[in-house]
Amino acid sequence: MAQLDTREKLAILADAAKYDASCASSGTAKRNSRDGKGLGSTEGMGICHAYAPDGRCISLLKILLTNSCIFDCHYCINRKSSNVRRARFTVDEVVTLTLSFYRRNYIEGLFLSSGIIRSSDYTMEQIVAVARILREEHDFRGYIHLKTIPDADPxxxxxxxxxxxxxxxxxxLPTERGLNRLAPEKSGTRIRGAMDGLKTAIVDGHDARRRYRSAPRFAPAGQSTQMIVGADSANDAEIIGSASQLYDDYELRRVYYSAFSPIPDASAILPLKRPPLIREHRLYQSDWMMRFYGFAPAEVAAAAGPDGMLPLDTDPKLAWALKFRDMFPVDVNRAPREMLLRVPGLGPKAVDAIVKTRRWHALRLDDVGRLTNSIAKVRPFIVTSDWRPVRLSDQVLPMPKAADTQLELFGG
Known part of the structure; x- marks a missing residue:
């Protein structure tokens, strides 16, 4: 096989990394360069995959150390039996690329994952070496996200x-049966055990930092995970339940959903086509319902149909409201915050503004309109001092048109 140069390796290993959706982050340590030293200062701003809190785009160098792998997971394009072009970076090549891209202002951090080569421990050693050299030898202060290997030494x-x-x-995958069928070399028990160990280490690290300012930071932005949607038979209700359990058990910052994408020379047990991308979008919306809107997993799942699948033409918050019409309309001047969050078109910011404003005067429909993006979406579900719709349970609301399939939960 011909020797590949760094540019060719980058093309292969950056493309191979695109299947991992879990490289976003909602927080990081506040490192700065007030002393005039160090590279990649975050200057206290949160790091995320697409945009910082100030609206600025954040870029990560997102690559695999290698796309070679000793495992043969059916759904993975980099599996052992896959007929793809292979490449592998050395530790020094990844370090050099990261620093070069940063100095050219292309990136502000690194997301590094890898196929398994030789053994889980050997691969993890290589991943750790990249981060260690960046931090200790080059004083790199940018964002680093590492994909860890469950079977590696703790x-x-x-x-x-x-x-x-x-x-x-x-x-x-969302279920144990799916993992057993599509990735029999992997163990759900070992994966969850590693996640639990990581949770404990993060909690201990935060506790040590509270007690001793000199204690080292340990994964200050927490841990996340990803599950593939549509490769197995799991329905949306099962995925919602699995995600909720992961949040509860391991205090995850995020669960990412990645729609299965058909791969060349695919196994016969895989679907022939990918699920609609809107399904992935609806799952993210359901995730927000649990994390920010106070819905219990069973309530979110109630928005699904008899087959356990969320409707694709309606966002799940609206679907839930239409199923429980007798709970609406809600009086914005009297209802508790928890109930206002269930109104389609009202997001947390709008609800907080409503709760704050109504202490001083009764809200009219125009007042609510100034606090949300679409008063037309909100109006059938609320009562104000000058507006009372027909009771929602008596209304026949038109279902969204095709152009409305991207209805968002996040009004306000």
Whole structure:
């Protein structure tokens, strides 16, 4: 096989990394360069995959150390039996690329994952070495997200947490039966055990920092995971339940959903086509309902149909409201915050503004309109001092048109 240069490796390994959706982050350590030293200062701003809190686009160098792998997971394009062009970076090549891209202002951080080569421990050692050299030898202060390997020695994962802002361990598939069928070499028990160990280390690290300012940071942006949607038979209700359990058990910052994408020379047990991308979008919306709107998993699942699938033509918050019409309309001048969050078109910011404003005067429909993006969406579900719709249970509301299929939960 011809020797590849760095540019060719980058083309292969950056493309191979696109299937991992879990490289976003909602937080990082506040490192700065007030002393005039160090590279990649975050200057206290949160790091995320697309945009910083100030609206500025954040870019990460997102690559695999290698797309070679000793595992043969059916859904993975980099599986052992896959007929793809292989490449592998050395540790020094990844370090050099990261620093070069940063100095050219292309990136502000690194997301590094890898196929498994030789063994889980060997691969994890290589990943940790990249982060260690960046931090210790080059004083790199940018964002680092490392994908950790569940079967690796816990001490290696602990070392990764001392250098990385965020660690993630992919749960892979929503159900144990799906994992057994499509990735029989992987163990759901080992994956969850590694996630639990990581949770404990993060909690201990935060506790140590509260007690001793000199204690080292450990994965200050927490841990995340990813599950593939549409590769197995799991329905949306099962996925919602699995995600909720992961949040509760391991205090995850995020669960990412990645729609299955058909791969060349695919196994016969895989679907022939990818699920609609709107399904992935609806799952993210349901995730927000649980995390920010106070819905219990069973309530979110109630928005699904008899087959356990969320409707594709309606966002799940609206679907839930239409199923429970007798709970509406809601009086914005009297209802508790928890109930206002269930009104389609009202997001947390709008609800907080309503609760604050109504202490001083009764809200009219125009007042609510100034606090939300679409008063037309909100109006059938609320009562104000000058507006009372027909009771929602008596209304026949038109279903969204095709152009409205991207209805968002996040009004306000």
């Amino acid at each position: 001490e290696l994962i602990h070392q990764a947490g001392l250098y990385a802002d965020r660690l993630s361990i992919n749960i892979e």
